[in-house]
Structure formats: structure tokens, C-alpha cells
Amino acid sequence: MPRQHTYDLVIAANRLPVDRVVGPDGSSEWHRSPGGLVTAMESVMRGREGAWVGWAGEAGEAPAPFAEAGMWLHPVPLSEDELQTYYEGFSNDTLWPIYHDVIVPAHFHREWWQDYQRVNERFAEAVCEVAAPGARVWIHDYQLQLVPALVRRLRPDLRIGWFNHIPFPPVELFAQLPWRSQIIEGLLGADYLGFQRSADAANFVRAARQLDGRSTRGETVTTTHPDGRERVVRASSVPISIDYAGLEQLARSPEVLARAEQIRTSLGDPEIVMLGVDRLDYTKGIRHRLKAYEELLSEGAFCPPEVTFVQVATPSRERVEAYKRLRTEVETTVGRINGTYGTLGSPAVHYLHQSYPREEMAALFQVADVMLVTPLRDGMNLVAKEYVTCRHDLGGALVLSEFTGAWHELHQSFVCNPHDIEGLKQTMLRAIETDPKDRRRLMRASRRRVSEHDVQRWADRFLDNLASAPERPTPKRA
Numbered sequence: 003m004p005r006q007h008t009y010d011l012v013i014a015a016n017r018l019p020v021d022r023v024v025g026p027d028g029s030s031e032w033h034r035s036p037g038g039l040v041t042a043m044e045s046v047m048r049g050r051e052g053a054w055v056g057w058a059g060e061a062g063e064a065p066a067p068f069a070e071a072g073m074w075l076h077p078v079p080l081s082e083d084e085l086q087t088y089y090e091g092f093s094n095d096t097l098w099p100i101y102h103d104v105i106v107p108a109h110f111h112r113e114w115w116q117d118y119q120r121v122n123e124r125f126a127e128a129v130c131e132v133a134a135p136g137a138r139v140w141i142h143d144y145q146l147q148l149v150p151a152l153v154r155r156l157r158p159d160l161r162i163g164w165f166n167h168i169p170f171p172p173v174e175l176f177a178q179l180p181w182r183s184q185i186i187e188g189l190l191g192a193d194y195l196g197f198q199r200s201a202d203a204a205n206f207v208r209a210a211r212q213l214d215g216r217s218t219r220g221e222t223v224t225t226t227h228p229d230g231r232e233r234v235v236r237a238s239s240v241p242i243s244i245d246y247a248g249l250e251q252l253a254r255s256p257e258v259l260a261r262a263e264q265i266r267t268s269l270g271d272p273e274i275v276m277l278g279v280d281r282l283d284y285t286k287g288i289r290h291r292l293k294a295y296e297e298l299l300s301e302g303a304f305c306p307p308e309v310t311f312v313q314v315a316t317p318s319r320e321r322v323e324a325y326k327r328l329r330t331e332v333e334t335t336v337g338r339i340n341g342t343y344g345t346l347g348s349p350a351v352h353y354l355h356q357s358y359p360r361e362e363m364a365a366l367f368q369v370a371d372v373m374l375v376t377p378l379r380d381g382m383n384l385v386a387k388e389y390v391t392c393r394h395d396l397g398g399a400l401v402l403s404e405f406t407g408a409w410h411e412l413h414q415s416f417v418c419n420p421h422d423i424e425g426l427k428q429t430m431l432r433a434i435e436t437d438p439k440d441r442r443r444l445m446r447a448s449r450r451r452v453s454e455h456d457v458q459r460w461a462d463r464f465l466d467n468l469a470s471a472p473e474r475p476t477p478k479r480a
Contacts (some may be wrong), residue, residue: 004231005242006136007132007161008054008132008133008134008137009051009052009053009132009133009134009137009318010051010075010134010136010137010138011050011051011052011053011138011361012052012053012054012055012129012132012133012137012139012347013047013053013054013056013137013140013142014054014055014056014125014129014139014140014141014142015039015054015055015056015141015142015145015148016041016057016093016126016142016145016146017035017039017040017057017059018035018054018056018057018058018075019031019034019035019040019043019044019054019056019073020032020034020035020037020058020070020071020075020457021033021034021059021069021074022058022059022060022065023117026413029416030083032068032070034071035059035396039142039143039382040330041244041245041360041384042242042243042244042245042372042384042457042460044071044245045074045245045267045457045458046250046457046460046461047073047406048072050075051072051073051118052073052186053074053075053076053132053133054073054074054075054076054163055076055078055125055128055129055132055349056075056077056078056223057077057078057080058077058078059081061080061081061082061085062079062082063079063421064078064083065077068133074132076128076130076131076132078121078124078125078128080121081386083117084117084120084121085114085223086115086222086321087111087114087116087118087171088118088120088121088145089145090319090321091111091114091117092111092114092115092117093108093118093144093145093172094117094220094319094322095108095109095322095324096108096109096114096115096179097144097145097179098112098147098168099311099324100175100176100178100179101144101168101169101170101171101175101381102168102169102171102264102285102378103171103175103378103379104175104178105284105285105378105379106284106324106326108178110179110180114258115180115181117146117185121150122146122147122148122149122151122152122188123136123148124290124319124470125149125152126148126149126152126156127156128147129141129153130153130156130157130160131248133157133160133259135159136159136160136161137160137161138160138161138163138178138468139153139160139161139162139163139273140152140163140164140165140463140464140465140468141162141163141164141165141192142164142165143165143166143167143168144167144168144169146164146329147164147185147189148185148188148316149185149188149191150162150164150188150189150190150191150192151187151189151190151191152187152188152189154192155190155191155229157442158227158229158390161186161193161372161468161469161471162191162192162193162194162232163192163194163195163196163467163468164189164192164194164195164196164466165195165196165197165240165272165464166195166196166197166198166202166379166381167198167242167381167382167441168381169198169199169200169202169379169380169381169407170197170202170203170206171205171207171359172205172208173205173209173212173213173304173446176205176209176213177209177213182209182214183213183214186206186209186210186213186214186216187214187225189206189224190210190216190235191394192233192235192243193235193236193465193468193471193472194236194237194238194464194471195235195236195237195238195462196237196239196240196467197237197239197240198239198241198381198382199239199240199241199381199407199410200238200239200389202222202239202381203221203237203257204222205361206237206343206440206463207221207222207223207237209211210223210405211223216232216256218460221236221237221238222234222235222236222431223235223237224286227343229389231311233472234469234472235471236467237356240383240460240463240467241339241411241455241460242382242384242407242408242457242460242466243387243454243455243456243459243460244384244386244387244388244391244452244456244457245457245458245459246274246452246453246457247297247453247456247457248365249388250351250391250392250394250453251390252360252361252364253364253367253368253391253392253394254394257361258361258365258368259368261361261362261365262365262366262369263450264365265365265366266369268437269310269312269352269369270310270347270348272306272307272308272309272310273308273309273369274304274308274309274310274371274372274434275309275310275312275369275372276309276310276311276312276370276372276373276374276430277311277312277313277369277370277372277373277374278291278311278312278313278314278365278373278374278375278376279314279316279363279366279373279385280313280314280315280316280377280385281316282315282316282317282318282325282328282329282332282351282355283316283317283318283319283325284324284325284328284378284471285377285378285379285380286376286377286378286380287376287377287378287420288313288328288332289332289335290301290329290376290420290425290426291370291374291376291420292313292332292335292336292339292351292424293335293423294423294426294430295311295339295350295351295430296339296343296428297423298341298430298431298433299339299342299343299349299398300374303431305343305362306340306343306344306345306349306350306435307345307348308349310348310349310351310352311350311352311371312351312352312354313336313350313351313352313353313354313405314354314356314358314366315329315332315354315355316355316356316357317355317356317357327420329355332353333353333355336351336353338440340352340363349439353380355432357378359431362386363388364392367388367389367392367393367398368397368398370389370390370398371397371398371399371434372398372399372401372430373385373386373389373398373399373400373401373431374401374430374460375389375401375403376400376401376402376403376418376420376426377403377405377406377420378403378405378408378420379405379406379420380405380406380408380432381407382401382406382407382408382480383403383406383407383408384408386400386402386406386408386412386415387412387452390412390448390449390452391452391453393445393449394447394449396441396442396446397441397442398441399415399430399434399436399441399444400415400445400446400448401415401416401418401426401430401431402415402416402417402418402432403417403418403419403420404417404418404419405419405420411451411452411455412448412451412452414445414451415444415447416429416432416433416436424434440454442444454479
């Protein structure tokens with residue numbers, strides 16, 4: 003794609019959609035990054051010309067902008083200190099806990115906040131550099147909550163949207179943030195704010211009213227344009243989804259089907275395979291599901307090698323202290339379960355602390371008789387949607403936490419409260435014991451929902467809502 007100086011569609015996210023991979027000979031090339039945002043946006047951007055602003059994944063000077071897979075990528079630099087303050091600190095040790103029910107305590111440091119502001123300013127400047135006059139700007143997630151207002155101040159001609167991939171907290175939790183008013187002000191720079199659930203959008207509107215004294219009505223918040231006129235910002239639910247057609251096609255490929263058979267054989271061809279696939283994060287409920295599984299083993303509900311559990315735990319934020327502790331706890335628990343209930347050649351838990359390509363995950367999903375998606379809090383959880391998409395055979399059963407955004411769409415799953423260990427155990431058993439005919443009916447309904455509400459529909463709804471936002475600020479009241 004030939005370089006253009008500016009673009010009519012600009013994506014801004016903490017990370018670029020690619021990682022630099024260095025080969026044995028020292029040469030480097032860019033590969034697609036793992037993760038829900040990149041996976042979702044890849045299919046959205048297919049056939050659209052645009053620019054993506056984000057960090058390239060390495061501390062220090064940013065690479066020069068470059069074209070990759072049909073997009074113009076504009077890297078933003080982050081220093082090693084900023085990775086510790088803006089990213090690991092404020093984004094993931096202040097905001098992330100607050101936005102996830104304070105499962106672990108949040109930490110508040112003024113220097114973290116100062117660098118969060120500084121990095122958001124840098125992102126805003128980069129967005130304005132590549133945005134054409136009147137362009138649509140789509141900003142993503144909690145790391146960039148100040149960018150909407152910063153962009154509006156620099157470029158009031160742009161149409162600005164922001165989407166939150168994680169939950170937005172209730173007022174009582176959001177109120178703990180010393181910089182809550184600045185975050186509200188930052189977000190209200192957008193024309194449209196998208197959230198995973200209606201409750202998240204309502205939480206934001208309520209925070210703007212109760213904590214910042216804003217005038218609200220329904221889904222809208224009244225704020226002030228930089229020129230002093232009033233403008234109205236809408237906040238509503240647009241739940242994210244996946245590329246259903248592309249993933250189902252991959253799952254039906256002969257290579258993936260053959261790989262699924264190989265995996266099941268390598269596991270010892272058990273009667274029941276349970277599967278968990280998560281980032282190694284304390285919000286994902288990994289410890290809770292391991293506890294439930296261990297208790298079922300101790301009670302004799304089932305035992306290896308007839309039943310086995312595979313847990314894929316993708317490395318995540320390994321320098322943040324809470325994540326270090328979590329990894330130690332999970333690996334200690336896995337070792338105890340295997341030491342007590344495993345046998346030579348038949349571990350009770352297969353624990354895989356690494357990421358895998360889409361082809362391998364599609365095969366794993368088809369091996370899983372019971373998929374355990376049991377976060378304590380999650381904005382959406384696309385793994386649930388990926389699992390039902392890959393089950394074109396209508397096999398399998400999805401055990402799904404009611405604290406995920408996915409639960410609001412996949413009511414046909416086996417719903418659980420992951421905090422209730424006894425209830426989680428019974429749900430796991432029910433998923434195993436339910437008549438296969440009934441499981442197929444539930445799976446068919448879930449697949450229909452995901453196929454009808456795929457990632458393209460999500461993107462179209464978001465961009466339609468952005469386009470329908472008020473074109474001009476409303477006249478200021480006397």
C-alpha cells in the first residue's frame with residue numbers, strides 16, 4: 003500500500019497490531035500480535051484503508067512508521083521508565099484493579115498519573131498527525147482515556163469515538179480514583195463512547211453526574227466544547243465479537259481437524275477433556291476453577307485418566323507484583339493436584355504457560371468436552387465466543403461465568419458464579435452429565451447468536467453510532 007500522509011480512519015490503541023520477531027540470523031520481521039483487540043480489529047480493517055497508532059512493543063525510540071498488511075502503522079515511543087509508570091503502574095496497578103471490582107488492591111502514585119498524562123498527550127499528537135480533515139478516530143481502551151479530549155483540543159474537526167474493552171466500574175469504586183474528574187473530562191472529549199454492557203455505559207453516565215456534576219439524560223452527558231458551546235456525548239453498549247465466518251472456516255479445515263485428533267490422542271484419549279484458556283490474570287478465576295476441579299477429584303466425582311484438565315495460561319504483565327504472586331499460586335496448585343491425583347503418564351492437569359497460534363487453539367477447542375470460562379469479572383471474554391464458533395460439530399459444553407459480558411449474549415451456556423465453589427462444581431458436573439441431545443441444542447443456539455452478532459456487526463454499529471453523534475455543538479444556554 004503506498005504511503006498516504008493522512009487517513010480518513012485512524013485507530014489508536016496501546017499496542018500496534020504487530021510484534022517484531024528476530025530470527026536466528028538476526029533479521030527481523032513483523033508478525034501479528036495475539037490478543038482479542040488485534041484479532042477483532044484485523045477483520046474489521048480488512049478492505050478498509052487506515053492508520054493505526056500504538057506502541058511497537060519495545061522500550062526506547064519508536065521505529066519509523068511503516069505499512070503492514072494493508073495498514074499504515076504509526077509507532078509511539080515508550081521509555082523503560084514509562085513502561086513501569088504509565089503501563090505497569092497506572093494502567094495495570096491502578097486502573098485495572100478499580101475497573102475489575104478491586105479483586106486486588108489498587109495503588110495510587112502521583113508520578114504514575116503524571117506519566118499517564120504525558121503518554122496520552124503523545125498518543126493524541128500522533129493521532130492528529132495521521133488524521134485527515136474530518137477523519138474518524140477510534141480510540142481503544144483504558145490506557146488512553148485522556149486521548150479523546152486531547153485530540154478534540156488539537157483537532158476539533160475530527161469525529162472521535164472511544165471503546166472500552168474492559169468493564170467500567172460502579173460509582174462507588176470509580177470514586178476511589180484521585181483523578182476521577184480528569185478521566186471523565188478526558189472521555190467526554192469523544193463524540194461517542196462504546197461499552198461492552200449497558201451496565202458499563204450506565205456506570206459512566208452515573209459517574210459523570212454524581213462525581214463530576216454533569217447534566218445527564220438517558221444515555222447522554224452534556225459537556226462543553228473547547229470554544230465554550232455545549233455538546234452532548236452519548237454512551238451506550240456495543241458488545242464486541244469475533245470473525246465468526248473466518249474462525250469457523252479455520253476450524254473446519256482438514257489440518258485443524260487432524261490436529262484435534264492428535265491432541266486428544268496425546269492426552270491419552272480421555273472420556274472427558276476440560277479446558278481453560280486465559281491470560282494469566284487474577285480476574286480470570288483460574289484459582290477458583292482449579293480449586294473446584296481439585297475438590298471434585300478428592301470427592302471421587304471423576305478421576306484421571308478418564309477425565310483430564312488442560313489449562314492454557316498465556317503470560318501476562320509478568321513484572322507486576324500481583325501477577326508474579328498469581329503465577330506462583332497457580333503453579334503451586336497445579337503441582338499439588340498432579341502430585342496427589344496424577345499418575346505416571348496421566349497428569350490430572352496439563353498446564354501450559356505459553357501462547358499458541360489460532361490454528362492450535364481452534365484444534366484445542368474441538369478437543370474440549372467442557373470449556374471453563376469462569377472469570378471473576380470480564381468485559382466480554384472472546385474465548386467463549388471462539389469456543390462455540392469452533393464447535394461446528396455441536397459437541398462440547400460451555401461453562402460460563404455470569405460476570406462476563408459474554409454471559410449477556412450466551413444465555414444457553416452452563417452459567418456459574420465462580421465465587422461459589424460448590425455451585426461451580428455442580429455446574430461442571432451438569433455440563434458433563436447433561437444429555438448430548440440437550441447439549442447440542444444449547445450449542446446450536448449459542449452458535450447462532452455469535453454468527454448473527456459477529457465482529458463486523460460490532461464495528462458497523464460502533465461506526466454508525468459515531469456517525470450519528472451530533473454534528474455540531476448545541477448553542478449554549480443563556
